[in-house]
Amino acid sequence: MNQRDKNLLMLRPEIPSALISENMSRDEKFQNKTLRPVAKLQDLLFVEVFRNYIQKHKNTFYGFSIEKRFLFIENAMQRDIKFRNSLKGIMIGQFTMEEYGIYIQNSSALNKRMMNIVKERMFSNIQLLEDHGAYPAALARIRRHHDERPRPAARTLQMVSAEQIAEPCTGIEVHHSQSQ
DSSP: OOHHHHHHHHHSOOOTTOOOOTTSOHHHHHIIIIIHHHHHHTHHHHHHHHHHHHHHTTTGGGGSOHHHHHHHHHHHHHHOHHHHHHHHHHHHTTOOHHHHHHHHHSHHHHHHHHHHHHHHHHHHTGGGGOSSTHHHHHHHHHHHHHHHSOOOOOOOOOOOOHHHHHTTSTTOOOOOOOOO
């Protein structure tokens, strides 16, 4: 496993309820092992992305009843292909190389699972989408909770050369620029 993949896995929150068992389908295992932790990690970003989406749509969201707000979220994620692809990119960018390999084997079904998870997170975060003072207070609570989460021991950064980075990659040549 490369360093990028190790770093991505270290960042992910643990979800105790996301159990994995032998009798689960491969898609269910992927959902619990990858999709749910990534969605939780990206939770605040999803809120900000959706707030931006609301703003681009002239803040009509804020005039809707709660039921219509849920419909607005659902419709945005189903019908606005650019927005949907943006949300998928936020998730896929957090996959390890191995996870991406699994994802591309059954992307259609996994995309449905992914969007359902993101939609449910938006529904549960609907108060954070408010246009007034509730948002900053709720966001501060979430950030405090996130900051209190136990973290792995601090690590020191190690400088590596271009040769070390290219070493695991086959067919890559490292060219040195000569300073004059």
